[in-house]
Amino acid sequence: MTVPVTLQDARERRVRTGGVELCVAELGDAGQPTVILVHGYPDSKEVWSEIAPRLADRFHVVLYDVRGHGRSTAPRPLRGGFTLEKLTDDFLAVADAVSPDRPVHLVGHDWGSVQAWEFTTVERTEGRIASFTSMSGPSLDHFGHWINTRLKRPTPRRVGELLGQGAKSWYVYALHTPVLPELAWRGPLGKRWPRLLERFEKVPGDGYPTSSLPTDAAHGSWLYRDNVRSRLRRPRPDAYAHAPVQLITPLQDAFLSEKLYDELELWVPQLTRRTLAAKHWIPRSRPDQLAAWITEFVTSVEGGRPDGVTATGKYADRFGGQLVLVTGAGSGIGRATAYAFAEAGARVVAVDRDAEAAARTAEMSRLIGAPEAWAETVDVSDEQAMEKLAEKVARDYGVVDVLVNNAGIGLSGSFFDTTPEDWKKVLDVNLWGVIHGCRLFGRQMAERGQGGHIVNTASAAAYQPSKALPAYSTSKAAVLMLSECLRAELAGQGIGVTAICPGFVNTNITSTAHFAGVDAEEEKRRQKKSARLYGLRNYPPEKVADAILRAVVRGEAVVPVTPEARGAYLMSRFTPKALRRIARLEPPL
Amino acid sequence: MTTAVTGELRAESAELQGFRRVQRLAYECAEAVAAQLEPGITEREAARMQREWLRERGVRDWFHLPFAWFGDRTAFVKFRIPLQFFPTNRRLEPGMPFILDMAPVFDGYTADIGYSGSLGINPVQDKLMADLEAHRELILREVRERRPLREIYENVDRLMVRQGYANRHRAYPFGVIAHKVDRVRQRRWSAHVFGFGTQSLKGLASDALHGHREGWSPLWSPYRFSDHPPQPGLWAVEPHLGFRGTGAKFEEILVVTDSADPEESAFWLDDDLPHVRRWAEEK
Known part of the structure; x- marks a missing residue:
């Protein structure tokens, strides 16, 4: 498959909102349905550089750097500047700028997905979102309820699930320590990160991440500090999705257990599940598959079939x-x-x-x-x-x-x-x-x-x-x-x-097998006999x-x-x- | 009254008119009941609807009581014992395939029919029904060629495998693809055991006895006792295809005579049946 466009061909604009300026890139025909891609942590919008061009011939593709990342400016002060409420303001500002009249299709990876869950489940965005494709990022509210149900009735299996996810979340605890994460990212970790991604996450080494990584990662730690504790402690009781959701779960994710999504049907009336044998950074490692699934899902929602998949098989x-x-x-x-x-x-x-x-x-x-x-x-x-x-x-x-x-x-x-x-x-x-x-x-x-x-x-x-x-x-x-x-x-x-x-x-x-060393008639007989025996085994x-x-x-x-x-x-x-x-x-x- | 129905089995004989009448009545019943099926109805209810429809029109005895199968039960998925053929509380859902199977006796004439359909569109079952046409042709052709019934059975099997289907009539008692039917003496009341009318069973048993002496069997099966040329009489033929939880069949009477003319030696009792009309329309 030849990819004619790259992110370099994107049309760029700046969107001002809530004291920051967001860098927004657009590809494809603005008359087509709009797909907004939201990146995660520690990433910038370039994480979508493989996927966006693959979607651009069918859709109006929009990517933006989350506040404090890439070429968007950071809020001052940083503390309290990354709450989900403010991120929702950013999203609405971008959506209003790029698609004022039609609802948009959201795609989020990692923290982009965590944010997008917030967008899809709060009241004030109702009617602005046509569909949401989530990868590797749960809703913090759903996550909070998930933990609570396991704490309230701790069966052995539930305790196991809790401990499993607890161990996978080690980096979340680390990011809550003051200053140290920033120092690490601006220092040795930032330098080694691309090689670590290649080695442990099997991300192809093709010029990603970009040079803004140390700052992105340092600013982005406030995503965790501003939201995780407060939301997990008091998850919203009404976090129901008001748009169809496609959930894409990589099965070898080192940071998120697939068990997190077990009770998702309670929150999402129209849920399509997809699974993938891959690690966490699927936008880098599996662009073809993701682009195909996003295209199929968005097309089916646009065509009035919000349930997406019609296949009935087990897998x-x-x-x-x-x-x-x-x-x-x-x-x-x-x-x-x-x-x-x-x-x-x-x-x-x-x-x-x-x-x-x-x-x-x-x-x-x-x-x-x-x-x-x-x-x-x-x-x-x-x-x-x-x-x-x-x-x-x-x-x-x-x-x-x-x-x-x-x-x-x-x-x-x-x-x-x-x-x-x-x-x-x-x-x-x-x-x-x-x-x-x-x-x-x-x-x-x-x-x-x-x-x-x-x-x-x-x-x-x-x-x-x-x-x-x-x-x-x-x-x-x-x-x-x-x-x-x-x-x-x-x-x-x-x-x-x-x-x-x-x-x-x-x-x-059995009936087409060749029996060596016997004449044709005997062969026929043996074929028949063995077919009969296999038939009896059935x-x-x-x-x-x-x-x-x-x-x-x-x-x-x-x-x-x-x-x-x-x-x-x-x-x-x-x-x-x-x-x-x-x-x-x-x-x- | 197990008649030696050979000479009088010409296409226009009164005997055959009687059989044709009851077969038409049964297919009318199937179409009427199928039209009334709606989501949520159970197999038991569908079976009762058939029974009542036919009773109202004067049917008093049965070769067997009406059956109804819904969903993957049309392909006899996980059928181990014959009791599983009886209607259950399985509910019909949109898109589900169904099969109605009934064998009423009317004026002493027996019919045994099978009607496949689906609630709404079911492309798989449509395909199965379309592919059944080849089986209807194959069976008639080879019966006219006077091939042993067992061989015809194997050829039907082979065609099914080539079409990619599973043979589901093998699930019937004795794995039969067909069985003989005959006239039945009308009694004031008619008993049935395990859904089969005692009068008809008696006829079948006496046929089996005669056949055993003469080397033929009223059951058309894959086994050695069916290794004989077609025996003159009326055969209710029911090839049943299955494909991954969807089944389809037709069942109708094939008349076999001892005539030397191939055209008259075997023919379908009636060519004006829903599935045959359907194939004609598709062409």
Whole structure:
């Protein structure tokens, strides 16, 4: 994606309010709906430099430096100059200046979100706010009530939640000490901050933060000192949101627990939840995803659908709008996985060598919740075809967020009956297909640098040896190890890798499997027999699909699915000898 | 009165007129009840509405009492025991799919029908219904080819898998896709056990006995006892598709005769039914 505009192209103006002068930047056509982005602490409006241009072609984007930050002036004296009431005055002044007639869409991150919660829940802004997208910043009033309910009825779980958040809030206590924070920020901390962000928060080192950081951070400590204690002690009882809210929660946030938002439905009648596997500074680390969600939400509110998301699936908060590519999506586990992602509102690319089956999967995906779905006919073992597919997907649909390398074929028969051609065929699809997928789409993910997830379908045969499946098991064991190695390599880039080991699942892999060393008639018979046995076992592929989505959400490494797969996995670790005994058994075919 | 209905099963015979009349009546009932369904109504209430509608029009006996399934119960999600088929207190919500299934006996003629619909728009069920057309054609074609019933069952299964659906008629007792229906002697009062009329059960049992001796079965199932060519008579055919918590079916009578002419050897009792009209309109 090319980004034509940067913050340098923004139109700037100064807005005077309550003794300070705010620096306001505008992008995009002022006739479009206005989106106001409010930054956090210790940041300035440049924290939005990746997101604002992405929104500018659809919306009138407005950013401003909060008082005392960036190029806005600071109140005198500082103490008492940063109360939420005054910040609300600032917001209203900016909103009146940039969009006098129409309500605005608010987006806040960190302290920007804390402020914006205040804007969205006080009476005097009613009718000025059309929607609010909150990231990593709770309402102090809701937070106060959250603490109170936990103190009043301290069940073990609630005490745990309280202690957990209490530990994450260490910096809030530190900021309440006088003078020291200012000294630190103007001294060594200010100098080291960019590197700390890069190292611990995985923020890409691209010229952010700006040189105003030490002053921003020093002034900004008054945000905490002026508001936190008073609000947490006496939270407003009527902090109900008067606009639809989209809550985006990064799950690896070091400063805020996602439990903070558990009771948010009490305060927000129209709440849309989104979750993201990322750390605190998502405007820097996940701009594509955020821009997509903000666009979708603002558009849906403008279009009169304040509830935003229509997908009903269990993980709609996580996969809504994401691009998911599934190979082998024409049947079995692949198809069920495509459907499960579609139900969660993901955009689905269904890849299969059977064009008709892939088209069918795409069509049904659209019916059950995927905003868009496409079918692609590709044989995963064909390197050139896969390269073409990767180019096409990147060009037409975007960078894949979740890749499911699922296509695979079955091959049974003794080692000496398995011909070199048989070996080549099974390795080409089961192993090389996965390699091509990871290589091409994984590289796109890594180059984008905004995280992602790769799921490879291995098998219980990857750790359960069997004299009947030498080639198949070998290929799947390779997939398992490939996944583990790749997981280690991509861990630093926020890309998760999962190996799924299903076990005996009722799919058509049995009726298409090749049985080496027997004639066609006997092969047919064995296919039928094994299909019957798998049918009797009757473990549905939908359950494997659920396991895949769960694994992506939790970032699991190796996921055995069926009970027998889990049992064998345990045995492979604790009683490998018993497993070797089982490997000698003749399958009942 | 388990008739050896072979020679008289020509399209215009009085016998078939009787069956056609009751099948139409049942579909009229389904459409009338479906039109009255509204949010908050329960399956039990919907079943009672069908029962009362048909009783008012002279139905006294049943092959089975009316069923109603709402929401994911249309796809028999988590059905383990047959008792779960009976109507529950599940309430209908906007957009929910529903299926009405009834088998009234009128003047001694039996119908067994299934009617799928949804409260408001349900694109998934629309798609399922549209895809059922291929099954109706496949079943008729292969019955005319006199293929073993078990093989036809497997071919229907295969088509479902290709369409990406789950076979939900497998959840019926014996996994049947169809069963024979016949004329029933009218009694002054008609008992039923577990929702099935005793007269009809008697007919089915006697068919089963005859069939057992002659190597056929009145139940069209995936099992070995259905490994025989189609037996002349009337078959209530009910392919039932399921897709992630949404189900759809139709059920109607297929007439099988012993005629050598393929056109006359098997035909649908009536082509003027809601789902058939719907497919014709869509073209």
